[in-house]
Amino acid sequence: MLMLFITQAVQLLLVSLLVFGFFVLFGSLVIRPSVIEAWTGSAPHYTGPLHLISDALFSVAVFLPGFAGLYFTVQAVIDQNYRKEFFRRIEDDLQQAIGVRKVYTTLRTHLAPGAGTSRF
Numbered sequence: 001m002l003m004l005f006i007t008q009a010v011q012l013l014l015v016s017l018l019v020f021g022f023f024v025l026f027g028s029l030v031i032r033p034s035v036i037e038a039w040t041g042s043a044p045h046y047t048g049p050l051h052l053i054s055d056a057l058f059s060v061a062v063f064l065p066g067f068a069g070l071y072f073t074v075q076a077v078i079d080q081n082y083r084k085e086f087f088r089r090i091e092d093d094l095q096q097a098i099g100v101r102k103v104y105t106t107l108r109t110h111l112a113p114g115a116g117t118s119r120f
Contacts, residue, residue: 008086012072
């Protein structure tokens with residue numbers, strides 16, 4: 001279960017980072033300071049040394065990937081086709097790893113008589 005959780009968390013992180021990168025890039029290229037001023041009612045405030053991303057753009061670019069990540073997680077849990085494909089692949093990998101481990105420990109026990117009591 002831990003392996004499934006870690007794999008799902010990595011997928012969630014990648015989706016969120018991609019959405020964040022898209023919104024930051026798209027927003028910095030398309031949304032001009034005059035548009036930010038019209039929407040927020042005040043001049044855009046920039047934090048950081050390069051002044052490339054306004055605080056409002058950063059806030060939106062953080063909120064939307066968080067929401068997209070939540071949606072992705074819920075969809076991954078609810079969608080049976082995704083679950084079947086995702087869990088089957090991970091389950092097959094885990095079964096193979098456990099099988100290789102069993103063969104390794106069995107061979108080690110048979111080849112080295114004192115190795116059966118080892119921690120490995």
